Amino acid sequence: MASALIYSEEMAPTFLICVPLHRNLCTMKKLIKQIPLIFCILSIISCKFDTEVSKKTIEGKEIPIDSTIPGDPKIEAFIAPFKEHLNKTLDSTLAYNPHVLSKGEKGMNTGIGNLMADIVMKQATPIFKSRTGNNIDFVLLNYGGIRSELNKGPVTTRDAYNMMPFENQIVIAELSGEKVEALLRYLEKAKSAHPVSGIKIKMNKEYKVTSAMINGKPINPEQNYFVATSDYLQQGGDNMSFFSNPVNLYDTDYKLRNAIIDYFQKIDTIKAKQDDRFIKE
Amino acid sequence: MKRRNFIQQTSAASAFVGLGGLSSLSFSEATKHITILHTNDVHSHIEPFGPDHHRNPNMGGVAKRAVLIEKIRQENPNTLLLDAGDIFQGTPYFNFYGGELEFKLMSKLKYDASTLGNHDFDNGIDGLYAQLPHADFDFLISNYDFSNTIMDGHTKPYKVFTKNGIRIGVFGVGIELKGLVNDKLYKETKYLDPIERATDMSTILKNEENCDLVICLSHLGYKYDSEKVDDHKLAAKTENIDLIIGGHTHTFLEEPTIVKNKADNNVMINQVGCYGLYLGRIDFYLNGGKPLAGNGKSVEI
Numbered sequence: 001m002a003s004a005l006i007y008s009e010e011m012a013p014t015f016l017i018c019v020p021l022h023r024n025l026c027t028m029k030k031l032i033k034q035i036p037l038i039f040c041i042l043s044i045i046s047c048k049f050d051t052e053v054s055k056k057t058i059e060g061k062e063i064p065i066d067s068t069i070p071g072d073p074k075i076e077a078f079i080a081p082f083k084e085h086l087n088k089t090l091d092s093t094l095a096y097n098p099h100v101l102s103k104g105e106k107g108m109n110t111g112i113g114n115l116m117a118d119i120v121m122k123q124a125t126p127i128f129k130s131r132t133g134n135n136i137d138f139v140l141l142n143y144g145g146i147r148s149e150l151n152k153g154p155v156t157t158r159d160a161y162n163m164m165p166f167e168n169q170i171v172i173a174e175l176s177g178e179k180v181e182a183l184l185r186y187l188e189k190a191k192s193a194h195p196v197s198g199i200k201i202k203m204n205k206e207y208k209v210t211s212a213m214i215n216g217k218p219i220n221p222e223q224n225y226f227v228a229t230s231d232y233l234q235q236g237g238d239n240m241s242f243f244s245n246p247v248n249l250y251d252t253d254y255k256l257r258n259a260i261i262d263y264f265q266k267i268d269t270i271k272a273k274q275d276d277r278f279i280k281e
Numbered sequence: 282m283k284r285r286n287f288i289q290q291t292s293a294a295s296a297f298v299g300l301g302g303l304s305s306l307s308f309s310e311a312t313k314h315i316t317i318l319h320t321n322d323v324h325s326h327i328e329p330f331g332p333d334h335h336r337n338p339n340m341g342g343v344a345k346r347a348v349l350i351e352k353i354r355q356e357n358p359n360t361l362l363l364d365a366g367d368i369f370q371g372t373p374y375f376n377f378y379g380g381e382l383e384f385k386l387m388s389k390l391k392y393d394a395s396t397l398g399n400h401d402f403d404n405g406i407d408g409l410y411a412q413l414p415h416a417d418f419d420f421l422i423s424n425y426d427f428s429n430t431i432m433d434g435h436t437k438p439y440k441v442f443t444k445n446g447i448r449i450g451v452f453g454v455g456i457e458l459k460g461l462v463n464d465k466l467y468k469e470t471k472y473l474d475p476i477e478r479a480t481d482m483s484t485i486l487k488n489e490e491n492c493d494l495v496i497c498l499s500h501l502g503y504k505y506d507s508e509k510v511d512d513h514k515l516a517a518k519t520e521n522i523d524l525i526i527g528g529h530t531h532t533f534l535e536e537p538t539i540v541k542n543k544a545d546n547n548v549m550i551n552q553v554g555c556y557g558l559y560l561g562r563i564d565f566y567l568n569g570g571k572p573l574a575g576n577g578k579s580v581e582i
Contacts, residue, residue: 055567056493056494056523056565056581057565057566057582058524058566058579058580059563059564059565060536060537060551060562060564062553063349063559063560063562064558065329065340065345065558065559067340069345069349070345071342071347072344072347072348072351073344074347078385078386079386082327083328086377158373161376169463231463251465253465
């Protein structure tokens with residue numbers, strides 16, 4: 001007895017045909033003709049059976065790529081010319097810094113913070129002016145955004161990358177006088193040397209703002225101000241919520257890091273230092 | 282069983298019988314072993330961290346990764362190498378060369394596929410497009426509609442790889458770009474619901490492409506407390522995915538996570554932090570085989 005499962009073209013229910021092996025030659029021939037089909041069908045049964053019983057086991061782990069693994073010399077050789085060019089550019093001198101500028105300086109402003117805020121003012125003003133006809137009134141960055149100190153000596157592109165490793169761009173938010181007041185309240189709570197430029201702020205011992213002058217004048221609650229900052233802070237970074245929903249928002253498409261590099265290229269010696277722009281009694 | 286599946290199996294079975302004869306009728310097949318190697322959020326970290334780095338001294342580096350991958354490929358030639366996105370941005374190599382070196386090195390390491398991360402748009406969709414000639418591997422992303430962009434036709438929703446007779450379906454899902462990436466950079470890329478797309482892709486791979494394994498390359502993120510879609514929600518709301526290789530959240534896991542899918546089956550989620558500090562290794566043993574390596578987290582799926 002041989003049996004075969006026959007599938008109809010329409011995939012109708014399957015049925016079984018029994019063929020007595022020794023009836024006659026004709027039947028045998030038919031059977032021989034069907035052998036490939038029989039094998040085929042048996043294979044399917046076997047496949048299906050495997051699928052039903054087969055188990056899948058999954059095993060996973062994290063392999064540290066540490067000092068025990070040597071580097072592939074071919075890959076290292078491929079990287080080498082890229083690395084060389086990169087380092088040459090990164091380490092080429094752009095300017096000279098006569099004193100260490102560190103964010104560790106005491107007080108409500110630091111030499112390096114002043115440098116960064118002044119760079120934003122100097123580099124973004126011509127762009128903003130040419131596009132809108134307006135001037136930037138003042139700049140506010142964040143203390144946490146100063147990512148490294150600037151050593152004494154030659155200043156390189158690498159220093160700019162260290163100071164500003166992120167891709168943040170300079171934006172200008174047009175803020176109402178009320179929002180600028182909220183900005184001052186933020187600074188009172190923050191008690192931090194957030195870098196500024198173009199604004200002069202005095203605080204008492206309790207960190208209350210006693211005077212805030214923009215372009216030599218006190219803040220007018222009826223007036224709007226153009227405040228340059230980074231897109232990160234404008235979008236609520238460091239909880240600077242007063243930057244949200246500004247009257248207008250202007251993109252410069254100018255990265256902070258590129259502004260720093262461009263400024264370093266322009267000047268010979270960095271003159272930034274602590275001053276009286278933001279002080280506390 | 283769908284008719285199309287029957288026909289595919291019939292022709293495959295006939296061919297098999299023709300070549301192998303009766304031996305193919307054996308009811309127990311040998312264990313098949315597939316290895317998946319993966320990275321995510323490498324962020325242009327070409328070189329290893331320096332010996333003085335405060336957190337990761339001497340770790341990472343593409344040249345070291347190459348040696349490790351090659352060693353594993355020699356152990357098991359049935360290996361796939363995948364990346365879950367954010368190849369770009371993080372070192373001056375990207376700022377200087379725009380991703381050229383990253384793609385060239387991934388091609389040299391013979392990556393099989395990658396999905397896209399939000400930072401892969403950092404030089405704009407044009408910046409990504411410009412580097413495509415340097416990538417000898419496919420970009421798999423099923424929930425970004427690039428029809429109105431220059432990337433149209435340059436990515437695939439999924440790809441099926443066959444290793445040692447095992448069909449491995451890999452598809453990609455990406456994070457919502459709005460709010461993460463400046464819209465001027467991603468232009469008219471449309472974001473589609475990742476769960477819906479993952480459901481469609483995994484169903485196609487399982488039922489139409491007859492894949493034995495279905496792998497999702499995800500740049501959604503490991504887990505959020507909010508409603509925001511993540512790899513855990515993706516696993517729980519689908520039923521045909523075996524493995525999710527994640528990214529975006531730079532999550533370092535001690536070992537892969539096992540969660541239950543919609544049909545109460547196990548799904549593995551793995552992610553290897555960032556910067557190429559670790560290589561993820563997943564081993565699949567099919568047909569009742571037991572894990573051979575034995576020192577990772579192992580589960581039946």
